[in-house]
Amino acid sequence: MPSPRYWREIPSRYRLEASRCCGCGKVAFPARKVCPACGAQDWKQIQLSRQGRVVTSTVVHVPPDDFLMEAPYAMAVVETPEGARLMIQVVDCEPAEVLPGTEVDLEFRLIRREGHGGILCYGYKGVPAG
Amino acid sequence: MREVAIVGAGMTQFGEIWQSSLRDLFVEAATEAMRRASADQLDSMYVGNMSGGQFVGQEHLGPLMADHLGMAGIPAARVESACASGGVALRLAFLEVASGMSDVVLAAGVEKMNDGADVTSVLATAADQETEAYHGITFPGLYAMIARAHMEAYGTTEEDLAAVSVKNHRHGAMNPKAQFRREVTLEEVMNSSLVSAPLRLLHCSPVSDGAAAVLLCPLERAKEFTDRPVKVVGSGFATASMALADRNEPAFLDSVSLSAGRAYKMAGVKPSDIDVIEVHDCFSIAEICCLEALCLVERGKGGEAARSGFSALGGEVPVNTSGGLKSKGHPVGATGVAQAIEIYEQLRGDAGDRQVQDADVGLCQNMGGSGASSVVHIFQRV
Amino acid sequence: MAGIVGYGAFIPRNRIKTEEIARQWGKDPQTIRRGLLLEEKSVPGIDEDTITISVAAAQAALERAGIDPARIGAVYIGSESHPYAVKPSGTILVDALGIGPEVHVADFEFACKAGTEAMFVAFGLVEAGRVEYALGIGADTSQGAPNDALEFSASAGGAAYIFGRKNVLAEVVDTYSYTSDTPDFWRREGEFYPRHGGRFTGEPAYFKHVLAASQAILDKTGLKPADFRYAVFHMPNGKFPLSAGKTLGFSKEQLETGWVVNTMGNTYSGSSPTGLAAILDVAEPGDLILITSFGSGAGSDSFVLKATEELPRRRPRAPTVRSMLDGRRRYLTYGEYSKYREKIIVNQ
Numbered sequence: 126m127p128s129p130r131y132w133r134e135i136p137s138r139y140r141l142e143a144s145r146c147c148g149c150g151k152v153a154f155p156a157r158k159v160c161p162a163c164g165a166q167d168w169k170q171i172q173l174s175r176q177g178r179v180v181t182s183t184v185v186h187v188p189p190d191d192f193l194m195e196a197p198y199a200m201a202v203v204e205t206p207e208g209a210r211l212m213i214q215v216v217d218c219e220p221a222e223v224l225p226g227t228e229v230d231l232e233f234r235l236i237r238r239e240g241h242g243g244i245l246c247y248g249y250k251g252v253p254a255g
Numbered sequence: 256m257r258e259v260a261i262v263g264a265g266m267t268q269f270g271e272i273w274q275s276s277l278r279d280l281f282v283e284a285a286t287e288a289m290r291r292a293s294a295d296q297l298d299s300m301y302v303g304n305m306s307g308g309q310f311v312g313q314e315h316l317g318p319l320m321a322d323h324l325g326m327a328g329i330p331a332a333r334v335e336s337a338c339a340s341g342g343v344a345l346r347l348a349f350l351e352v353a354s355g356m357s358d359v360v361l362a363a364g365v366e367k368m369n370d371g372a373d374v375t376s377v378l379a380t381a382a383d384q385e386t387e388a389y390h391g392i393t394f395p396g397l398y399a400m401i402a403r404a405h406m407e408a409y410g411t412t413e414e415d416l417a418a419v420s421v422k423n424h425r426h427g428a429m430n431p432k433a434q435f436r437r438e439v440t441l442e443e444v445m446n447s448s449l450v451s452a453p454l455r456l457l458h459c460s461p462v463s464d465g466a467a468a469v470l471l472c473p474l475e476r477a478k479e480f481t482d483r484p485v486k487v488v489g490s491g492f493a494t495a496s497m498a499l500a501d502r503n504e505p506a507f508l509d510s511v512s513l514s515a516g517r518a519y520k521m522a523g524v525k526p527s528d529i530d531v532i533e534v535h536d537c538f539s540i541a542e543i544c545c546l547e548a549l550c551l552v553e554r555g556k557g558g559e560a561a562r563s564g565f566s567a568l569g570g571e572v573p574v575n576t577s578g579g580l581k582s583k584g585h586p587v588g589a590t591g592v593a594q595a596i597e598i599y600e601q602l603r604g605d606a607g608d609r610q611v612q613d614a615d616v617g618l619c620q621n622m623g624g625s626g627a628s629s630v631v632h633i634f635q636r637v
Numbered sequence: 638m639a640g641i642v643g644y645g646a647f648i649p650r651n652r653i654k655t656e657e658i659a660r661q662w663g664k665d666p667q668t669i670r671r672g673l674l675l676e677e678k679s680v681p682g683i684d685e686d687t688i689t690i691s692v693a694a695a696q697a698a699l700e701r702a703g704i705d706p707a708r709i710g711a712v713y714i715g716s717e718s719h720p721y722a723v724k725p726s727g728t729i730l731v732d733a734l735g736i737g738p739e740v741h742v743a744d745f746e747f748a749c750k751a752g753t754e755a756m757f758v759a760f761g762l763v764e765a766g767r768v769e770y771a772l773g774i775g776a777d778t779s780q781g782a783p784n785d786a787l788e789f790s791a792s793a794g795g796a797a798y799i800f801g802r803k804n805v806l807a808e809v810v811d812t813y814s815y816t817s818d819t820p821d822f823w824r825r826e827g828e829f830y831p832r833h834g835g836r837f838t839g840e841p842a843y844f845k846h847v848l849a850a851s852q853a854i855l856d857k858t859g860l861k862p863a864d865f866r867y868a869v870f871h872m873p874n875g876k877f878p879l880s881a882g883k884t885l886g887f888s889k890e891q892l893e894t895g896w897v898v899n900t901m902g903n904t905y906s907g908s909s910p911t912g913l914a915a916i917l918d919v920a921e922p923g924d925l926i927l928i929t930s931f932g933s934g935a936g937s938d939s940f941v942l943k944a945t946e947e948l949p950r951r952r953p954r955a956p957t958v959r960s961m962l963d964g965r966r967r968y969l970t971y972g973e974y975s976k977y978r979e980k981i982i983v984n985q
Contacts, residue, residue, distance in 0.1 A: 183399035
């Protein structure tokens with residue numbers, strides 16, 4: 126990932142910054158300019174809690190080249206208590222055990238690296254709660 | 256708007272076509288479509304293509320393909336909506352003819368996927384780069400999550416998923432252009448290797464090279480090109496949230512539902528009027544969800560359709576008689592046009608062993624991404 | 638009095654057993670276990686490094702401190718495995734935690750002493766009144782060459798300490814540092830694994846500095862070993878810290894709480910700081926604690942700490958070291974371990 130793009134996305138990747146629509150209360154993650162639910166453009170910035178529940182999941186056995194060393198790995202759509210949904214990896218467990226309803230904590234991890242000499246890209250992954 | 260007809264079709268073999276380049280594939284399909292319609296001139300052309308830039312390093316396909324077709328000078332543009340690129344190219348060609356702007360327009364689709372690119376990564380660019388691809392999700396992964404959500408919500412089983420592949424391979428075995436002309440058993444599907452749980456290798460469409468092209472003209476001129484034109488009676492197009500995580504119900508494809516509703520309305524037909532259907536079965540679960548969104552089965556009942564024979568040749572509504580993306584192959588940009596060709600041949604009575612008797616109205620549905628875009632066309636025998 | 642207002646640790650959940658490593662190289666596991674007193678060690682996941690460990694430990698420290706991260710005026714991460722050779726680890730951490738931009742940040746390196754070095758400077762700035770709060774972290778994903786004795790110990794983890802003047806959990810009674818040039822262990826720029834002087838790392842290096850610093854801080858504070866409830870010394874293996882403690886006059890009971898090396902391994906810059914966190918997890922108000930680090934090259938930092946009434950109140954806000962050592966773990970084969978530690982050459 127080119128470093129300018131990575132840098133621009135730091136607020137959501139490092140701090141889970143999201144926004145709550147002042148019109149209808151919808152939470153957008155990452156923050157948006159226009160509410161996809163009601164069209165309003167006034168937002169309040171919020172920070173997501175570092176926990177959530179799996180909505181749906183899979184175990185990726187055939188990964189993109191950048192994730193070759195991690196396969197097989199679990200990926201899940203995780204809903205935080207604020208109602209935001211994140212597409213993240215769930216690690217530090219048997220991938221097949223990550224199923225809808227699984228409670229997870231979010232931990233700061235290295236997500237990808239840009240080749241041997243490129244930048245390191247961080248963000249959040251899930252781990253089974255507790 | 257003028258009435259529009261398809262009057263010619265051409266399609267390459269789908270598969271690993273090592274000897275043909277991106278342009279070779281296009282020219283083969285396009286010249287066949289024109290030759291069959293005895294057309295020697297085009298007013299305009301649309302080329303559906305997902306990612307020439309990433310698969311073979313080639314963008315700017317409009318002029319390139321027009322040039323190689325011997326048509327330099329005509330208006331020509333590449334159209335992109337991920338795996339729905341071909342269907343959208345068809346829609347734009349249809350609109351251009353319907354509007355009266357042009358008379359003879361080629362809608363083509365082409366993809367060269369087997370040329371050394373990291374296909375999984377290229378396809379993943381059709382997902383949201385910031386929130387999905389960044390974290391390592393793949394397209395099989397996205398559809399696997401849809402499958403798991405469908406299983407959670409409706410009790411759909413791995414057998415249901417596998418039955419879709421078995422049916423489509425049975426159909427594809429009869430299609431000389433198909434990438435896999437062989438049947439598979441339920442056991443083979445269920446024992447194939449995991450790609451992204453719960454989806455296995457034989458739930459997934461293959462990596463394919465291929466091209467497809469159809470020639471459109473005003474219905475009033477159709478007889479100049481063929482004795483058996485097929486009328487385009489409905490075209491519906493829709494989008495939905497790009498990221499799967501942003502959809503309230505991951506197991507329901509909103510864009511398919513919206514695009515189908517628009518096409519049904521324009522055509523003035525009901526789901527029960529449709530005789531033959533091609534849907535975007537990039538993964539077996541996609542066919543299940545698409546049948547529900549097209550209102551051919553009740554929501555949650557898509558899993559039964561293949562298993563019960565409802566959607567097989569000889570069943571109530573034959574689905575993917577071509578073999579679908581699963582067996583026929585899925586050169587992503589070409590798929591939407593290839594689907595239209597199957598319906599064109601079915602409505603003309605040219606489908607050979609795969610022929611659906613007395614097919615009068617046909618539908619094809621072509622989808623981009625994990626369902627962020629969908630285009631539906633409805634055709635009728637003239 | 639200035640002291641620790643928040644602390645936290647993090648230990649990756651992957652483990653490899655001493656036996657598994659010994660078997661790989663045809664060594665007798667019982668000899669190693671008895672000789673080094675090591676049962677297993679933590680291993681970083683493919684997605685864990687000094688930065689992720691530091692962030693997790695600092696998040697726990699912030700939970701216990703209960704302060705606005707923006708009030709932290711200095712952040713120092715000590716490690717010998719900073720993921721970038723050039724580009725700070727600390728900048729990623731401050732942006733992840735919502736610290737700054739009005740903050741002084743630096744990455745420290747002093748072999749295994751870099752963690753207490755970070756704590757030493759953080760404390761000094763708070764005591765001097767230059768900043769309201771300061772964060773010092775020791776964390777490592779330690780390197781050890783395959784088939785080197787270090788491979789049995791080099792592990793991953795870290796601990797973070799926030800220093801301040803209000804609501805102190807443990808007062809810093811005094812500090813002491815002892816340093817000399819001693820080439821017992823090193824890693825040159827561009828080298829993947831450290832090298833060491835074998836038995837030279839013992840008497841003239843570890844023991845000389847640990848004993849000198851510890852004895853000096855006892856003399857400086859006028860305290861005797863018997864006055865302490867707990868003591869922790871840098872843990873390159875199981876034996877050295879017990880031997881150093883015994884020489885100084887500490888009992889097994891005083892040493893065992895912070896002696897986490899037998900199942901954690903040597904987390905290099907995170908070693909004695911994580912031992913201290915394990916002590917703070919159980920210490921009672923009024924308890925005196927001695928911590929002495931050691932970094933090859935060489936030097937030792939000593940701190941005398943005194944637990945306050947605030948400690949038991951804030952402790953439950955984050956997980957304990959013991960819960961991470963004994964909690965959910967995943968045991969790796971040597972093959973998996975080699976993959977995780979990027980010891981296998983693959984095509985990029």
